[in-house]
Amino acid sequence: MATMKEVAQRAGVSAATVSRVINNTAYVEPVTRERVEKAMREFNYHRNAAALALAKRSGNMLGLLTGNLADPFFSRLARGVEEVTRKEGAKLMVCSGGHQAEREKAGLDFLINQGCEAIVAHVTRMSDADVLRYAAHTPGLVIINRYFPAIANRCVWLDNVSAAQASTEYLLQQGHRRIACVTADLPIDDRKQRLQGYRNAMAQAGIDVPGEWVISVSFDEEGENWPQSRYFPAVITLRPQ
Template identity: 75%
Template sequence: RHAGVSAATVCRVINNTVYVKPVTRERVETAMREFNYQRNAAALAMAKRSGKTLGLLTGNLDDPFFSRMARGIEDTTRKARVQLVVCSGGHRSELEKAGLDFLINQGCEAIVAHLPRMDEEDILRYAAHTPALVVINRYLPVIANRCVWLDNVGAAQAATNQLIQHGHRKIACIAA
């Protein structure tokens, strides 16, 4: 409105989709500079629905589990010609939230996230606004279809039963 033109004209100038008279274009661009207008990458990606960016929020990139997982995801995204954006939540709630915000602002249409410290309520709020959010290594019944987790207790029971069936009686577990 500051340039005295319609929103549609501003859109045409920003996206350079159709011809706009040079004098009108200059008025719009002047107003954009005056208000320090910056394109929002997340909004642009959502509008285009390009489906070409996957976000990965790990617990800690130094952890062998996460580095191997990131490598596998990177191999898959590279083959699919999908861009991968990676960040770490550092096993801290505030860093997990900041990581999700960063990935969303980068225009990630889908996000795979390890969120061990974030409150369930906060995760569900993000999930409601990010339909392609998948939570790893945590089970939330409300979004169970978007959770991938390891059943460590069940696996330990199955391993112990297997050892007992093979005659072992002195069984120990060493965990880090």
């Protein structure tokens, strides 16, 4: 029977890549995966069942990939996930993607390689194609705060446009017209979507929004004390909380 090393040589990859394909422990490019699987078929190679079970044994580990644990939103998210894992008797491994595509990919790879069979991930900068590729090879991957129709049953998300529009409409119904919008300065889609909902409501009410009505603040404790030198009778805060 052929060895893993021989399969790797035939496919032109490392033995580690062959192992990742067999165990599905990390993302492998489709073209590379196809070469490995072809080599396995040619050699009629099958991993020993006992060894495969041992390799896949993760100790009931759940992975959590967040944006930045210093942010209140993510610390609360981590606390909620931790409570669930503790009740279920599972272990939790946490890492941060820092709102950077490469760090998000590295974080997912790390959690997968550590044996996390289920992962809760908040990924804002990775492309749609990359997220879907990871999801295809990691059935236990759940995406937070982002929606993909192809994996809708594995997405937990908020319709930011509708939520912000409904909030603004409520203030308009209370008779307010001069409504400021305070938003975070993070490079994420949430900000754009919530701002769009605010603008939609104001436009439908026939109210123009001057630039100074939209106030962008830093997403930290200082941002909570945004300058209020200009008086607004009503404010909608779209900073993630």
